[in-house]
Every structure is written in structure tokens, then in C-alpha cells.
Amino acid sequence: xxxxxxxxxxxxxxxxxxxxxxxxxxxxxxxxxxxxxxxxxxxxxxxxxxxxxxxxxxxxxxxxxxxxxxxxxxxxxxxxxxxxxxxxxxxxxxxxxxxxxxxxxxxxxxxxxxxxxxxxxxxxxxxxxxxxxxxxxxxxxxxxxxxxxxxxxxxxxxxxxxxxxxxxxxxxxxxxxxxxxxxxxxxxxxxxxxxxxxxxxxxxxxxxxxxxxxxxxxxxxxxxxxxxxxxxxxxxxxxxxxxxxx
Amino acid sequence: xxxxxxxxxxxxxxxxxxxxxxxxxxxxxxxxxxxxxxxxxxxxxxxxxxxxxxxxxxxxxxxxxxxxxxxxxxxxxxxxxxxxxxxxxxxxxxxxxxxxxxxxxxxxxxxxxxxxxxxxxxxxxxxxxxxxxxxxxxxxxxxxxxxxxxxxxxxxxxxxxxxxxxxxxxxxxxxxxxxxxxxxxxxxxxxxxxxxxxxxxxxxxxxxxxxxxxxxxxxxxxxxxxxxxxxxxxxxxxxxxxxxxxxxxxxxxxxxxxxxxxxxxxxxxxxxxxxxxxxxxxxxxxxxxxxxxxxxxxxxxxxxxxxxxxxxxxxxxxxxxxxxxxxxxxxxxxxxxxxxxxxxxxxxxxxxxxxxxxxxxxxxxxxxxxxxxxxxxxxxxxxxxxx
Numbered sequence: 139x140x141x142x143x144x145x146x147x148x149x150x151x152x153x154x155x156x157x158x159x160x161x162x163x164x165x166x167x168x169x170x171x172x173x174x175x176x177x178x179x180x181x182x183x184x185x186x187x188x189x190x191x192x193x194x195x196x197x198x199x200x201x202x203x204x205x206x207x208x209x210x211x212x213x214x215x216x217x218x219x220x221x222x223x224x225x226x227x228x229x230x231x232x233x234x235x236x237x238x239x240x241x242x243x244x245x246x247x248x249x250x251x252x253x254x255x256x257x258x259x260x261x262x263x264x265x266x267x268x269x270x271x272x273x274x275x276x277x278x279x280x281x282x283x284x285x286x287x288x289x290x291x292x293x294x295x296x297x298x299x300x301x302x303x304x305x306x307x308x309x310x311x312x313x314x315x316x317x318x319x320x321x322x323x324x325x326x327x328x329x330x331x332x333x334x335x336x337x338x339x340x341x342x343x344x345x346x347x348x349x350x351x352x353x354x355x356x357x358x359x360x361x362x363x364x365x366x367x368x369x370x371x372x373x374x375x376x377x378x379x380x381x382x383x384x
Numbered sequence: 385x386x387x388x389x390x391x392x393x394x395x396x397x398x399x400x401x402x403x404x405x406x407x408x409x410x411x412x413x414x415x416x417x418x419x420x421x422x423x424x425x426x427x428x429x430x431x432x433x434x435x436x437x438x439x440x441x442x443x444x445x446x447x448x449x450x451x452x453x454x455x456x457x458x459x460x461x462x463x464x465x466x467x468x469x470x471x472x473x474x475x476x477x478x479x480x481x482x483x484x485x486x487x488x489x490x491x492x493x494x495x496x497x498x499x500x501x502x503x504x505x506x507x508x509x510x511x512x513x514x515x516x517x518x519x520x521x522x523x524x525x526x527x528x529x530x531x532x533x534x535x536x537x538x539x540x541x542x543x544x545x546x547x548x549x550x551x552x553x554x555x556x557x558x559x560x561x562x563x564x565x566x567x568x569x570x571x572x573x574x575x576x577x578x579x580x581x582x583x584x585x586x587x588x589x590x591x592x593x594x595x596x597x598x599x600x601x602x603x604x605x606x607x608x609x610x611x612x613x614x615x616x617x618x619x620x621x622x623x624x625x626x627x628x629x630x631x632x633x634x635x636x637x638x639x640x641x642x643x644x645x646x647x648x649x650x651x652x653x654x655x656x657x658x659x660x661x662x663x664x665x666x667x668x669x670x671x672x673x674x675x676x677x678x679x680x681x682x683x684x685x686x687x688x689x690x691x692x693x694x695x696x697x698x699x700x701x702x703x704x705x706x707x708x709x710x711x712x713x714x715x716x717x718x719x720x721x722x723x724x725x726x727x728x729x730x731x732x733x734x735x736x737x738x739x740x741x742x743x744x745x746x747x748x749x750x751x752x753x754x755x756x757x758x759x760x761x762x763x764x765x766x767x768x769x770x771x
Binding site: 161167168177 | 488492
């Protein structure tokens, strides 16, 4: 009786009538697809509707970008690279370049971008003839019809707010978290000042050492800081760290 | 002989007065061919007569024998051409309807996707002519030609109306059925000749299937013929016009005949001779390129014939009930064929393929008794004096 489960529990009374149900189903379906539309879309001529925050290739708003490099660090496939380009005023600046052939369209770059300069775009027709053509420079990443939804904001509820019962004030971490200096480790090399993309760090003189030279420490302007961690990562003595606001 | 006007050469005689006229009744394609030749040949004869008055070539050109010869050739060409175009239309219908049934759109090449078949034909025509090295060469080629040839032949034998036919024999229906039943033998031979186990299995399956479904079909044919009292297609159609469509008294027969017709034309619920999931492409495996294209075309010719037989036997042929033959009975007939072919497509879209044992069970244990039941009903009706 091991094969019992294979047998119909209730034998059909009229054998051969089993063909009627599929026939009826298919006929109904045919009328439905004839009166309305089939699900198939005539692709090259008409395109499927995509939502505003559809994750196609990344886009870049050149003027907003400060070249902080968060996108480079966050990219899971490491397809973003900072390259030197000339901006509108003729200065050489660093801006991201994306190898779309390697991009997996996750949209992390747009999510993490503190300036909302990186965006997602609904552009998914990316075929090219060579692999070199798939590398999108900063100017080529520009997308005309960027909307607010394409910026993909990343906001979270602070645990302190949740504890207080405030559930409608999500904040972005780069507005709250800031770098903090531990003074005893700082050697005053002013590397952090050089790498800060927003000029939020200024070296200030706090006194003289025994040989008469200035002792400098960085002073951080929190209103300008975007929490890009460049200063933390570049500090030779690990004197800076990001303090997380909870 | 002096000057004679063009109208003395182009007379548009009644083709029935032609001494060589091969039929007893009026035939439209023959008439069109004869008229066309009278125009062309008459013009040519008139021109030659202008240059060389009184020559015998001109009179020979419009003689009965030449008109008849041209009309016969024209008849053959036009019958095949119409069958071919109808066939393409049926493939197109299948693609479009099947598309909608599968939530797709079907073909898109040309107006409403009609030119897809032409594209496919061109593509298969461009293919290399590959054949297996160890084939049985004579059978390989002859079986193929005969499968396709017999399919095309029966498709052209189907009369589209009382005035559009090749033969008007009193046994026209039997002739069609006879050629229809030849195919399994050729298919078996073709499967054997390819030296391939899948082809052989497919050929055996096809032969088994066709032979077992031939018998209920012939019993049903016998019951229809019994009811109409004639083997002549014209008489059967007229008998249905006089009484009623035979689908009403013989509904069981109609259902059984549709199932048998689908099986005979090897279409999907019964396409286990092809069975591309199990047997590569069945008995057509080693027929590559245009050979395969022609086999598919032949398959559709057989489907067309099966639909036409259903229309003739059960759906009143080219007559409409209460109206009779309209101005274009051919068109009525073709529309009915397309409607019946819709049933074929519908079955194809809905039903899964049946196994070989199931097919034989259905054929011998269900359809065969049902066709005998149908025959008994016809006998009772006939003896009761209803028909």
C-alpha cells in the first residue's frame, strides 16, 4: 500500500470529463487576454512602467558632489573610482566614475551619498559594443530628469528617540555622527585638513612647544561636516574617531 | 482571309461547350483558366494573324485543345495556390490564437504578423541540406517526398464548393480517406530509413496511432454516408442542406471525429510521434532544414484536410442553413474550416500530451465503441424514417 497516495481518493464518476475543465479555463483566459491586453509587452516599442526610485544605473549630479568618496567605499562590487576632472570653473576636482559593466545596480552609492549627488536612475538600456564604453565618466553619469525619489535617502530612527516614543523623526547618520579628536594622540600633521572635502576642518594653534614651534590641532566645524570619515581613515596616529549618536 | 477584329478572336465561350471539358458540372477555376487563355491566346493569335494573315498557328492557339490544356494547368496551379494560402492563414491563426491563450501576442512580422510563415520558410530554405551518412538513401528521400506529396495531394483534393473541385467522383470522400491513410506507412519507412533510434520510435508511434484512429474515423464516415446515402461530397452537403447539419443527430460522432482528426494530423494532445520532450523530434529528427519545413507544411495540409472533412461531414459544407450557397460559397467553407481549426488550437493550448498506452486505450476502448454507438443511432434514425 505504499503507492496509495498516488491514487485518486475519489474516482471520477464520468471518465474522460477531465478534459472539460482545462478547456474551459483556457477559453476564459483567451477571452480575457483578447478583450484586455496580454501581459507581454511589445518591448522595443513600449516599455514597462518603472517606479521613480527604480534602481537602474547610477546617476551623478556633478555640481552637488564634493568628491568625499563614500560611494567608493560603500560599493559592494568596487566599480566606482574617484577620477580627476575639471569642473565648470576649470579647477581639477575628484568625482566618481562608474564601471556600469560591473555595477550590480544596488543603489548603495545613492543611498549613502551625504550630498544626494549620487542618484539612481530608471535607465536600464545599457548595452554597448565594448567593455570600455561601459565605463561611465562623471559627466556621462549625468541624468536629465532626476527627481527627488531617485536620491534614495537613508534615514534611521535614533534609539534615544525610540526610547522617548518619538517615531516620526528619522535622521540621516551623516547629520548626527561627527568625528571626535583625542588630543593626546594628535601630532598636528594637518593631514585631516587636507583630505576634508568640505573644508570643515581647520588647524588651530593652541600653544608652543619647548622648541618654540606652534602646536596645532584640528578644529571641526560640525555644521559643514558630512561624516565622510576621510579624516579618520587618513589620520596617521588614529587620533580621530567617529562618535556615533544614539 | 482579310482583316478580323480582336473580338472575333476573344470570344469567351462557355467552357462547358469545350469538346475536352473534363467535368459534368460547372467548375470555376477551370472557367477562369479558360477565359484567361482566351484573352491571352486570342490576343496573341490576333496579333500573329495581323502579321501573317490566314496562318494555322493563330487558329490553333484558340482551339479547344489548347484552351483545355491551359485551363487544366491553371486549375492545378490555382487550387494549390489557394490551398497554400489557406494553409499559411491557418498557421497564422494558430500562432495568434495560441498567443492569446498563453497570454502573449503571437507573431508581429508584417501586417498583424501574417508574414512570419514566409520568414520561417525563407529561413529553412537557407539552411544547409544535412542528411545522415548511414541513411537508407532511397527510402529516406522517397518516404519524405511521399509524405509531403500525399499531404498536399489530399489538401488539393478537398472541394471548396460545388464549383471549386478537382474531382467530382461519386467516391470522392473515399479517395480522400484512402490517401489520408497512406501516410503512416510512409512515416514508418521514413523513421526506419534515418538509422536513428528516436526516429524509429517516432515512426512506430505514428504508425500505431494513425492505424488505430483510422478505424473509428472510417466507421463515422460510414455513418455519415449512410445518412446521406452517397459517397459524393456534393451530395452529402446537399443532403445536409435538405435536412439539417449532421452535427445535430450525430453529436457523439462529431466529438469522436474531432478527436480522431486531431490524432490523424498529429497535433498536440496526440503528437506523441514528435514528442520533442522524449524523442528529439520523433520521426522528423534527421530531416534538417527545408525538409523539415516541408514536413511541417505537410502537417498543416493534413490539418487543413481534417478540418475540411469535419466541415463537410458535420457542419454542412459550403451551405448555410436556410440560405444555401451564398455568392461566395468558397469563403463560407473556408470560414467554417478556420472555426473548426480553432477547436484544434484550443485543444492544443489546453491539454497535455497523452502517453502511448493512454492513446491506444482511448482509441480502442472509448472512441471505437462510441463510433459504433453513433452508427447505431444513425441506423435507428434511418430505419425510423427520420432521414
